[in-house]
Amino acid sequence: MPRTATITPTEEDARLQALGYRLTAPRRAIIATLREAGRFCTATQLHERITARDVGLASVYRTLELLAEVGLAERRAEVGGEASFLYCSPRHHHHVICTDCGTVREIDAAFCPDEAVTRAVEAATDFQIARHTMDFHGLCADCQGGG
Amino acid sequence: MPRTATITPTEEDARLQALGYRLTAPRRAIIATLREAGRFCTATQLHERITARDVGLASVYRTLELLAEVGLAERRAEVGGEASFLYCSPRHHHHVICTDCGTVREIDAAFCPDEAVTRAVEAATDFQIARHTMDFHGLCADCQGGG
C-alpha cells in the first residue's frame, strides 16, 4: 500500500493517455470537475470550482480545448458571453437538456434518426450525409413540479 | 415610376417591420448579403462584403443580433474565434451543412424526429421534451465529385 493514495485513472484519463497526452494533475482536476458538474460550464466557473489545487485559468482553457478536440467535451456558444463546455462520453450519443436548471442527460444511438430518414434527406438534398447532431430540450424530472 | 428604383421589401424585411423595427438601408443590405451567402458568415465577413453602402461594423453586429432574436438567423460558435450567423427561414426547419464548402440547405419538419421518438426519450429520461434541434453534415452535390 503506497503512502500517498493511489490515483485511479478514470476511463477518460486513460483515453487521453492513449492518445499520447500526459496525465497531469491539473488535467485530472479539470476533467473530474467538468464531469461531476453534469451540465455546461464556462472556463471561469470550472476555474473557481477547482479548489484542491491551484490551476491556472489558461490551463483550464487549454484542457477544455483539448477535450473538445478529442471528443470528451462539447463546446457551446453562449449569447454574447463565454463559451460553455459539457462533459461527453466518447460514444455516439445525444443530449437532453433541462431548460430550467441546465442538467444534461445523455441518450444513446437508439434514438438517432434512423437510416430511412437519412436516406430521405439525401434524396431531398443531393447531399451525402455523413453525420448528424440532435438535442432535446425540456424540463427534467426535478424541475417539472413547482412553477 | 419613381426616379430611384423601388426597393421591394423582401419577406424577411416585412417581418421585421411587422415587429415594429424600422426598415433601414443598412439592415436591408445586411439581410440581403447574409441570405445570398447561403452559409454561415461572421460579422466581419459580411461587413467586408457589403460594398453598396458604408455600413458600420457595429450595425452589422446589432442587426445580426436582432435577426437571431427574431428567428431569421442562427448563431453558431466558432472554435476560438468569431461567431457565425446563418440566414434562416422563420418556419421550423433543420439544416444540412456541407462539410467541404459550407453550403447550407434547409429541410422542413417532415424530417423531424417523430412523436414516437420524442415519447421514447421522455420515457427514458423523465424529461418533458418541448423542443429539439437537429443538423445533418455531409458533402453537397457539388463537392461529391473530385477529391
Add this chain to the structure above:
DNA sequence: CGCTTATTGACACAGGCTCTCAATAGCCGT
C-alpha cells in the same frame, strides 16, 4: 412636408481567450 424617435457610425472600452516563456513535473529507459 416636417416632427418624433429609432437607428446609425465612429470610437472608446470591456472581457474572453490566446501567446509567450521560464519553471515544473510526466513518462520512459535504465
Add this chain to the structure above:
DNA sequence: ACGGCTATTGAGAGCCTGTGTCAATAAGCG
C-alpha cells in the same frame, strides 16, 4: 528508484471580438 527529455503549467501581457456611448441621420407617421 533515479535522471533526462520534453510536454505541460502558471502568470501576465496582449489580441481581438463584441458592446456601450453619443451626436447625427433618416424611417415612419400624421
